[in-house]
Amino acid sequence: MARILIIDDDIFICKAIQKQLANKGFRTEIAFSGNAGLKLLKEKSFSLVLCDFRLPDKDGLEILREVKQMDTRIPVVIITAYADVRMAVKLMKQGAYDYLTKPLQHEEIVSLAKQLTGTTKKSGSSDVFEDFLVGENPGFKQAVKFAKKVAPTGMSVLIEGETGTGKEYVARYIHRNSSRKNKPFVAVDCGAIPKELAGSELFGHVKGSFTGAVGDKTGVFQQADGGTLFLDEIGNLSYSVQVQLLRTLQEKTVTRIGENKPVKVDVRVIAATNETLTRQVEENNFREDLLHRINEFKIVLPPLRKRQEDILFFADHFRKLANEELDQQVEQFSDDVREIFFRYEWPGNMREMKNVVKRAVLLSSGEILSSRALPEEIVQFSSVQTFPGEGINENNQEQTLKKLTSGAEKEIIIKAIEAAGYNKSKAARTLNIDRKTLYNKIRQYGIDI
Numbered sequence: 281m282a283r284i285l286i287i288d289d290d291i292f293i294c295k296a297i298q299k300q301l302a303n304k305g306f307r308t309e310i311a312f313s314g315n316a317g318l319k320l321l322k323e324k325s326f327s328l329v330l331c332d333f334r335l336p337d338k339d340g341l342e343i344l345r346e347v348k349q350m351d352t353r354i355p356v357v358i359i360t361a362y363a364d365v366r367m368a369v370k371l372m373k374q375g376a377y378d379y380l381t382k383p384l385q386h387e388e389i390v391s392l393a394k395q396l397t398g399t400t401k402k403s404g405s406s407d408v409f410e411d412f413l414v415g416e417n418p419g420f421k422q423a424v425k426f427a428k429k430v431a432p433t434g435m436s437v438l439i440e441g442e443t444g445t446g447k448e449y450v451a452r453y454i455h456r457n458s459s460r461k462n463k464p465f466v467a468v469d470c471g472a473i474p475k476e477l478a479g480s481e482l483f484g485h486v487k488g489s490f491t492g493a494v495g496d497k498t499g500v501f502q503q504a505d506g507g508t509l510f511l512d513e514i515g516n517l518s519y520s521v522q523v524q525l526l527r528t529l530q531e532k533t534v535t536r537i538g539e540n541k542p543v544k545v546d547v548r549v550i551a552a553t554n555e556t557l558t559r560q561v562e563e564n565n566f567r568e569d570l571l572h573r574i575n576e577f578k579i580v581l582p583p584l585r586k587r588q589e590d591i592l593f594f595a596d597h598f599r600k601l602a603n604e605e606l607d608q609q610v611e612q613f614s615d616d617v618r619e620i621f622f623r624y625e626w627p628g629n630m631r632e633m634k635n636v637v638k639r640a641v642l643l644s645s646g647e648i649l650s651s652r653a654l655p656e657e658i659v660q661f662s663s664v665q666t667f668p669g670e671g672i673n674e675n676n677q678e679q680t681l682k683k684l685t686s687g688a689e690k691e692i693i694i695k696a697i698e699a700a701g702y703n704k705s706k707a708a709r710t711l712n713i714d715r716k717t718l719y720n721k722i723r724q725y726g727i728d729i
């Protein structure tokens with residue numbers, strides 16, 4: 281039976297999760313600090329780690345990195361307050377499997393545990409493929425048209441888009457519409473593999489070729505032979521692995537680490553990135569020749585906030601999925617929920633919407649999903665963002681203005697930091713303030729970046 285590690289300094293949360301999982305037959309272990317959790321991971325094997333983002337000794341990102349150093353295949357799910365959702369999205373870019381927001385819903389944990397302990401791959405990587413929906417947004421329709429056109433050609437494709445916009449979905453769509461459809465589709469999240477292990481993950485290794493290479497390993501290139509290899513977050517590969525990758529693509533052969541015998545492989549590569557690789561090339565972090573090789577055809581996916589015409593279409597789709605999965609009968613969204621969905625920015629795109637809707641369906645008892653079932657932060661964000669001035673009376677005027685301005689300032693700062701690739705000095709320059717002021721504001725607004 282699968283064993284699950286729960287890392288949280290709140291004993292009540294640990295015990296509550298443990299009880300729910302035990303009821304469903306899962307074995308669990310508890311750690312009240314990051315270091316205690318990592319110690320357990322070294323001693324025993326686990327098929328899932330549930331980890332609070334804020335721990336007394338380490339944060340979720342540190343834990344995630346250390347778990348991935350030990351074994352890239354263990355899925356890590358981060359538990360976070362909804363206010364941390366941007367951080368959760370960042371953690372997913374670093375290889376976290378998913379995030380759960382507090383207050384935790386036990387059904388959510390159990391369904392995730394069931395889903396994850398059967399497989400160690402990302403949900404999108406399993407053989408179960410949910411419906412691929414297109415919607416009405418011209419940008420996305422165009423992207424799908426391109427995907428359909430390029431699918432049978434065998435060209436390598438680069439898919440650009442923010443996290444959760446459906447890059448892996450589009451890659452699978454291309455695979456399913458190509459002559460390789462009956463061969464493997466192998467997805468690798470290059471952002472989740474520790475840099476020093478990426479070469480071995482991609483190309484394989486022979487026993488003893490480096491410390492820790494206790495047996496022979498077949499790389500994903502060979503696993504995908506005849507099919508499609510999806511390299512997500514390709515910009516995270518180190519320069520030396522980029523060199524090996526380019527050679528593999530040009531020569532259509534793969535050489536395992538520690539061996540001198542190239543083996544023929546026939547693999548179509550679809551790469552994905554959530555930032556433009558051209559900038560990485562300019563900054564000398566990504567090889568230009570490799571970019572040209574993987575970018576025979578580029579597809580750009582728009583973020584959900586720029587697909588207003590599809591917001592309700594996808595929300596409805598995720599509502600139906602959640603009804604099925606959780607055996608609920610939520611038939612529609614209330615008017616204010618629709619408004620909120622339109623106004624919210626969805627930094628985690630489709631994945632975030634899917635999570636928000638699923639959780640709200642779970643919390644709803646009737647047929648109508650009301651805003652009470654939504655995370656407070658989403659409701660607040662939406663009321664602060666638009667219609668400034670609406671509903672202000674004399675008593676709360678001053679307070680509302682303050683709330684509006686600080687809300688807007690916080691958003692601008694977060695966006696600037698994200699746009700600067702989390703480089704705070706660069707963000708400060710863009711905002712035309714000095715670094716110290718930026719740090720003060722980060723502290724003042726509790727920005728978690």
Ligand SMILES: Nc1ncnc2c1ncn2[C@@H]1O[C@H](COP(=O)(O)OP(=O)(O)OP(=O)(O)O)[C@@H](O)[C@H]1O
Pocket residue numbers: 372373403404410411412413414441442443444445446447448449450512554630631634
């Ligand atoms: N076209 C679509 N139709 C239906 N569901 C979709 C579609 N695109 C994305 N989704 C949903 O959104 C989730 C996230 O999609 P996906 O994993 O493809 O995003 P991604 O861009 O590869 O994310 P990341 O960059 O974080 O790896 C999927 O699991 C799926 O539930």
